[in-house]
Amino acid sequence: MKQTWRWFGPDDPVTLAHVRQAGAIGIVSALHHMNRGQAWTDDEVLKRKSEIESAGLSWDVVESIAVPEAIKTRSGDFRAKIDNHKASLRAVARAGIKVCCYNFMAITDWTRTDLDWPLANGGTALRFDMIDFCAYDVLILKRCDAEADHPPERIEAARQRMASWPESKAAQLERNLIDWVPARETVYDRQSFLHQLDEYRDITVEGLREHLFLFVREIAETAEELGLKLAIHPDDPPFPLFGLPRVNSTQSDTQKLFDAVPSPANGVTLCTGSYGANPGNDLVKMARAFAPHIHFAHLRNTTREVDGSFYEAEHLDGDTDMIGVVAALREMEMAQSREIPMRPDHGHLIVDDTGKKVNPGYSCIGRLKGLAELRGVMRTVDAFRAGRVS
Template sequence: MKQTWRWFGPDDPVTLAHARQAGASGIVTALHHLNDGRAWPLDEVMKRKAEVEAAGLSWDVVESIIVHEDVKTRSGRFRELIADYKSSIRAVAQAGVKTVCYNFMAITDWTRTDLDYPMAHGGTALRFDIVDFCLYDVLVLKRRGAENEHPALRIAAARERLAQMNESALARLEANLVGWVPAREFIFDRDSFRKALERYRDLTVMGLRQNLLEFLREIVPVAEEAGVRMAIHPDDPPFPIFGLPRVVSTAEHARAILEGCPSPANGLTLCSGSYGANAANDLVAMAKAFGPSIHFAHLRNVTKEADGSFHEAEHLAGDTDMVALVGALMQEEARRRKAGQSDWEIPMRPDHGHAIVDDIGKKVNPGYSCIGRLKGLAELRGIMRTLAALEKRPA
């Protein structure tokens, strides 16, 4: 697999030089300073490509051209925004970037309650605590109907926890849940988040799925013509939060997306951390079932708890058999090579990483520390090289 690295642009404290030193050869990035739904100008795209190539790397994946909330709800300026999205696809294709990772999560991007969860090794990880989430959703945000979506025992536990929580901890929880996420088009406070939720109050799962398919039926022909592969990222976490509909959380959802708009340009980002946080998903089985449609892979691991909480584990720990998953993806690459596909290689990146060693206490984008991801990439590279060597052994 092509070893890539997420980079948030010139302001990212983890630089392109760091990515190259970590052993990556490709970069996953976007025009984050223009990522509000507008069309990306070709000159800005080419400027970003030149920055990446000047560091001795290649720009392999766009993550992400943001899908505006008007498009997800098919309201407001959605027609204009879809036209702009098509222009951005054409621009990145002209720059030679042929894989576009995107998501269709309503309002939120990835969501965690704790960005600095202490691990036994002394570093920190990202965590989603279901009781903390309930505490905020029901008792702080006081979302209409929230109390009907959480079990009584969870709400009782949340009340007990809130009684022991100081203002600083509560402010930190709110900031984690609604205030900051990388690559989001704008930042919310409590009141603006409540208003944003109202836009989705009457939109069902079936309605959001239909909006996604309508979006795909408009952009996929453009992607086909430009030679671009669209790769939808799963919901994170892969179950409903804040009463919002979820349509990319399970294998069944993925199948519905592929069958609803059949095309080689309509595919998946297999994120083992996002799909892996839903106990119903078998990641290795998904890699085998959807292999031809997997255009990009995010490789990370999670440890799930019985109540729905989870934290991000080390890349080779957690609940997903990472060796088997990487093996399944490499088998798909071998199938593509045998079929004579020029685009046989699947770009992957070590998704997220613990804050360890010199990253502890540094200002980095949560989940995107340098050393934690370097460690993850090295471990994943070791799996790939070992499996490749075993494949070459004589029977």
């Protein structure tokens, strides 16, 4: 696997020089200043490519060209937005980039209740706490019909917990859930978020799934012509939030997309953290089942809790058999004579990064540690296959 690193552009606190020191050789990036559904231009794509290559790195994956809500709901100017998406794919292809990761999550991008959850070792991690989420959904946001999506005991636990919160907790929770994600297309406040939820009121799971199929049929045709590989990112978390439909949370969900759009360009980003937060997903099995369709991998681990909560674990700990996943991916690469890009996804906030301005989940040292651990697994797997170790 080619070792890559997500870089948010010139404003990223983690510089390209840091990336090289971490040992990555490729970059995963996007034009985050052009993330509102407009067409990317050749000049802007080539400018970003030049910045990356001047640092001795290669731009291997675009993550992501935005998929605006109008495309997901098939409303408003969705046709123009799809045309812009295709134009962006063409600009990317002309620059020589071969893989495009995207997601189709309604309204939310990846969602966490805690961005600095304390760990026993003194570092912090990203966390999704189901009770805190319920408190926001039912008691703060007061979403219509929210009570129906949470069992009574969870709502009562949320009431009790909320009663002990400091005054700042509710505002911080709201910011974490609806107002913050790096490179999100839209930043919401409470009223605009509720308004956007209304846009999905009549869209069922099957309705959103059909919208996904329609969109991917179009862009896959363009990608095939251009020699690009599309890699959909799974839902994160891989279960419904805010009453919104989810269509890419399980092995079955993703297989339905492959069946509906049987294009060689149509593939998946195997995100072990996103899929892994759903106990029904077997990541080693999925790595083998999806082998022809895996064009990119996000490698991270999560530890699940009984009530559905989870936190970002060490890359080699948690509930996902990371060694088994890496072995399955290396087996796939050797069988198909191809190399896929991977990146260490998320990382703990540790050591000298503590107290610095960072994008939560994307600090330098935590990801460097994860990449080093994953690199060790890859080399051990290769040595085992070559008979150098037993």
